Amino acid sequence: MEGFGVHTSMWTMNWDRAGAERAVAAAVKYEVDFIEIPMLNPPAVDTAHTKALLEKHRLRAVCSLGLPESAWASVRPDAAIEHLTVAIDKTADLGGEALSGVIYGGIGERTGVPPTQAEYDNITRVMAAAARHAKSRGIELGVEAVNRYENHLINTGWQAVELIERVGAENVFVHLDTYHMNIEEKGAANGILAARDHLKYIHLSESDRGTPGYGTCDWDEIFATLAAIGFKGGLAMESFINMPPELAYGLSVWRPVAKDEAEVMGNGLPFLRNKAGQYGLI
Amino acid sequence: MEGFGVHTSMWTMNWDRAGAERAVAAAVKYEVDFIEIPMLNPPAVDTAHTKALLEKHRLRAVCSLGLPESAWASVRPDAAIEHLTVAIDKTADLGGEALSGVIYGGIGERTGVPPTQAEYDNITRVMAAAARHAKSRGIELGVEAVNRYENHLINTGWQAVELIERVGAENVFVHLDTYHMNIEEKGAANGILAARDHLKYIHLSESDRGTPGYGTCDWDEIFATLAAIGFKGGLAMESFINMPPELAYGLSVWRPVAKDEAEVMGNGLPFLRNKAGQYGLI
């Protein structure tokens, strides 16, 4: 998880053979260092096929997911452990470096009341079990803080740090996202500073999830703070143009937030690369 | 709807006699021009009591609401018209100037798919009927654009304008909110510019709904654009510290986003007033 990568949502949200081939070809074209593979249905991933594709193109990978409601860690910890175990195995089998995202719950999970200690106890137990299995497979686990509407448990950098410190495993890291920080942190730097000791991965996503550089994210503040803390992790551009039905409710993007893929990849990607370069991050 | 006001959520979300008295006393203390009264349960409002309070303190009022699921305009237009008719009557009876907010749907209403023409047709019909009744009572109606998670129908300034132009009534205006614009617009000015011909009301709410001035909203851009378009409507500070159960799921604020009321009123309010004054808006 180093360098500059891209979430493959730009090209597919269905990681079957066709989707994987299309996404890898695009990632190679844009010369990224790694891709993020959405693992919406872990058992269905053809790991041998993906592994061969990645090796052929010397591309690294991070897998990501949100738990299905049947396996929300806060209320169904055993199902969550089972789901994550499969996902960790699939990540290892396809040659991935980490499994990250809302691995502690659902995208869209909200009870209508603030988090309870019982919920945190459950997700702590799940994370600890998953971390042990991940360690045995050489995989790291990332905890992504997401906005209040997508989950009620971990909305800020310091909440992710608290969870990680409760879990106490070395292979669990904080995963931030500029889109979510724009809603939850007093400023993106606050989230980065709060998470600095555990931060290894960050989604670079614009304030409306459209083309990076066209919205309200303060990219200078973001990259400057990353540079200042000596950030060495992965920078992954994320934008949502194609929305799979499974995620539509959770992500709630109801209109095109970018003109087209060409705008995102032709303007947004170079913008982020230039800024990251200006601050010595890539 | 002119001048500088405050959403009474700071002091009560239950507009009974005690809540009304507490909120009005506080509003008087902070010398605002008007208050926004949340009308969560229109029939329960004691309009004579509120009217007397407002007159005694020479305070103007705007009422606001989101529709209950049983009266969502997109799917139950007749129930929505009935609900709005009562709310308009209550607004007029207590001496209010306008009824605004998510008056076209629910706070938290989402189908999981993009808006359909049938939904827009229904809400247009509801708005037209409500506008006619509001006109007969001397009330204006405001359409508030809210973020993608709180409603899937009207997320941006231009979507509010489109609805209003379809309705075609003179007493319907656009209501913007800086918190929602921070998520939905490419920059707050874009929303203000898109809505300029119809904009009469704006919620001044920080990016995390906490203390204004402590988050990521670009207040100079916001006030400069308002000044530049010659904005003459109401500026209403909004922050959420007390969350009623009815709104908790929709608003999804799971942790304190401000230290306390003193921080919001002692730092946030003067900050907004100073900036609004710098740009000649009050």
Added chain:
Amino acid sequence: MEGFGVHTSMWTMNWDRAGAERAVAAAVKYEVDFIEIPMLNPPAVDTAHTKALLEKHRLRAVCSLGLPESAWASVRPDAAIEHLTVAIDKTADLGGEALSGVIYGGIGERTGVPPTQAEYDNITRVMAAAARHAKSRGIELGVEAVNRYENHLINTGWQAVELIERVGAENVFVHLDTYHMNIEEKGAANGILAARDHLKYIHLSESDRGTPGYGTCDWDEIFATLAAIGFKGGLAMESFINMPPELAYGLSVWRPVAKDEAEVMGNGLPFLRNKAGQYGLI
């Protein structure tokens, strides 16, 4: 003075035949609507040559200057009128639309004390005389507010407006510059708002005079406010890479502030065009 143009300082600061040909060829390549021609030595301009070049390429032009010390309007008003008369004639002869810049004084003029009424009286008289002559030649005159170090007389938008209202001529307008506003205005929008009734020309120049988009100027605020006031004038990109000895002391750029011309024209120009387009200005 409409559309998107560029200050030819990018290609020449010496408006001889070779410089003019190089600059016009470059401007045509980048498809700008007009060029700004620095008239450092008015009598030396070969107006027939420039006029032919402009007509051939259907390019419009604005001329600009700062007065030489021998003709500072504040202390040598008659010499200033004489200098401006020649410059206005040359502008008209080459087919230009306006003469703008620090036409009321020197770039680097400072007395060490705040402006005096006598200085303002002198420059008002000079501007009035120049405006009369300019009118007879069909030329408009622009008053550029520059930062405190480049001149002590007109540093802000409202000071330019005050001067223009004292002059009282219809063909004199305010010329703002984002680089100078970054130092002098409480925010660029303040300068634009103060000058709105007289603003017809703006230099788009980054905070360090380097590549637009790489510095601290708040371009969203700038373009949003221009859009909001209904700005119809000329947008001229300005960056200083080549510094003529005559201007070096006044402009004081002692190191390369952009990597090279390719960075300014390849990244800065499209950045400004995209943003201007986003706000409907071009």
Added chain:
Amino acid sequence: MEGFGVHTSMWTMNWDRAGAERAVAAAVKYEVDFIEIPMLNPPAVDTAHTKALLEKHRLRAVCSLGLPESAWASVRPDAAIEHLTVAIDKTADLGGEALSGVIYGGIGERTGVPPTQAEYDNITRVMAAAARHAKSRGIELGVEAVNRYENHLINTGWQAVELIERVGAENVFVHLDTYHMNIEEKGAANGILAARDHLKYIHLSESDRGTPGYGTCDWDEIFATLAAIGFKGGLAMESFINMPPELAYGLSVWRPVAKDEAEVMGNGLPFLRNKAGQYGLI
């Protein structure tokens, strides 16, 4: 040089007994940790008087200056060494911790051409000699990068670092200023990052030198980057309301840039303290 201080220019630019007493009384009232004393005329400072005042109020002090033209280090290195020797002695005698500012040249020094190696060689020699003497007196020396108009030699953080590394003395540090960085750096964070290994002092000064928080400086980026690099030095608020004739030309503030002292101290100071506190810097 730790904690939060204030440049005494707010209360006096003449460090005689009356000025010193007025400034110290004000600093005590605003509960700052240290004051910055402008040493415009080192021999004239009554060090015993100042020392007693500082001790009485347990206030720490940093002295600052720009060299007079008769002692510009670039061209008159021996005179510069002599001037700095006196200033260092005075700083030590009054109980100050450091001598900082444009100690390598004049405020307003510009040759009209870029810096030469000979100039840098001279100032390096002066700094080395001054550092030796300062070390013998237990004083640190700060090199302040100022904007292109105030000096042509050291405009950016990296230029200050280069000078310091050439000097090679442990008791010389970088002194940044947000006002100057707003003109010279691609963003304030760039200057802070470039200087991080040597940065011990920073002037918090608004983009127009008026009330902090009212201009264009990006204070979140500034404080976040300081927090991220683990900054432990002094934070000194600076605003210019009273301008001594000696500095007027160099500083070039020709109009009131703040309403009055009450605005600067009543709004600007708490604003900076709040923000510095938010980022854990004080």
